[in-house]
Amino acid sequence: MTIKILLPFIAATFLYSGYVSAETRQPKPVASPSxxxxxxxxxxxxxxxxxxxxxxxxxxxxKPKRKTQVQKTYMGEIKLEIFVAQPPEQEVAYLVTYNEFPxxxxxxxxxxxxxxxxxxxxxxATQSNLVSQRNIRSSNGQPGKxxxxxxxxxxxxxxxxxxAQGRLYQVIGIVSKKQRSTLAKxxxxxxxxxxxVLRK
Numbered sequence: 023m024t025i026k027i028l029l030p031f032i033a034a035t036f037l038y039s040g041y042v043s044a045e046t047r048q049p050k051p052v053a054s055p056s057x058x059x060x061x062x063x064x065x066x067x068x069x070x071x072x073x074x075x076x077x078x079x080x081x082x083x084x085k086p087k088r089k090t091q092v093q094k095t096y097m098g099e100i101k102l103e104i105f106v107a108q109p110p111e112q113e114v115a116y117l118v119t120y121n122e123f124p125x126x127x128x129x130x131x132x133x134x135x136x137x138x139x140x141x142x143x144x145x146x147a148t149q150s151n152l153v154s155q156r157n158i159r160s161s162n163g164q165p166g167k168x169x170x171x172x173x174x175x176x177x178x179x180x181x182x183x184x185x186a187q188g189r190l191y192q193v194i195g196i197v198s199k200k201q202r203s204t205l206a207k208x209x210x211x212x213x214x215x216x217x218x219v220l221r222k
Contacts (some may be wrong), residue, residue: 113198
């Protein structure tokens with residue numbers, strides 16, 4: 023499997039394999055004969071998260087869970103780092119992923135080509151329809167792309183991808199169709215909070 027197909031596919035497969043489900047089940051309150059109970063919605067406490075290698079900063083609703091996947095390719099092993107947070111009783115997931123490219127591939131491949139391939143393969147892997155796309159840049163000028171897409175279950179995903187120093191970063195918000203309008207500003211704030219920290 024070539025590198026251009028592999029990396030976005032790993033991320034997309036992981037996101038939609040059941041580990042992350044934007045459609046969580048709401049707990050049913052137990053009614054008391056004398057007094058009906060009202061389900062309490064817990065608002066997550068947002069805080070700045072920095073990974074162990076300090077390559078980025080982002081606001082997350084609590085401490086995210088970390089997952090690492092390693093895939094063997096003809097170029098060697100490729101490691102994908104995934105950080106995911108899912109607030110309780112909300113139909114949304116916040117993720118940041120990154121993978122390191124082999125040095126030769128990163129040096130020879132145009133960043134825009136990497137971003138376009140990531141978009142195409144993510145849409146295919148998740149069987150989603152593209153809603154919008156635009157070229158963007160990180161706050162320190164690294165090339166990027168934002169795509170919004172909807173899968174067959176109606177989940178809406180906004181994915182901001184950046185290529186920097188031999189890595190592909192993806193900052194992702196996945197929300198159910200039902201809660202899209204309610205959480206739209208929160209997701210935008212989350213995406214805007216992402217800051218790449220360039221390694222020296």
